[in-house]
Amino acid sequence: MKHTEQRLRGETKFHGTIIDVVHDTVLLENGREALREVARHHGAVGIFAMDGGNVVLVRQFRYPIGRELLEIPAGKLEKGEEPYSAALRELREETGGLADKLEYLGAYYGSAGFCDEKLDLYFARLDSTGAADPDEDEFLTVERYPLADFEAMIARGEIADGKTLSAYTLARAAGRI
Secondary structure, three states, rough: OOOEEEEEEEEEEEOOOOOOEEEEEEEEEOOOOOEEEEEEOOOOEEEEEOOOEEEEEEEEEEEEHEEEEEOOOOOOOOOOHHHHHHHHHHHHHHHOOOOOEEEEEEEOOOOOOOOOOOOEEEEEEEOOEOOOOOOOOOEEEEEEEEEHHHHHHHHHOOOOHHHHHHHHHHHOOOOOO
């Protein structure tokens, strides 16, 4: 059985630079109405990058959770930007890494219960590295870990970022690592 909900009406409650928040009234399968509060986001990308045998990660403070995370390079799409070109841009900006090509791994929805943000995930083998050039409001450190060390960090719970864990799982399933 395919489940669905039909939007009846909605109202934008907040319009921001990263998300819009809407309240939608939906019709449920049983004929009743329900409120859905949704954060609308125009998408992002993440890149599981390897530099030789090392996984390339960035360490940055994440204000909503009040701590640093170690995660794959990632970033939001600019208006009208295609995910592939955004991934190449984010890889260069956040790590200084360049890759001739990226391989699409799949999509990741981090919090589909209230947010429509879709992250397109890619795999890259770096061809060269230079200096990172992050956005003016980004403060991050590029770190490289041998794959075995990275996997041990996952097992110890040191990698807690959902997109990083998803990209790793997809890259492993695709036989890229």
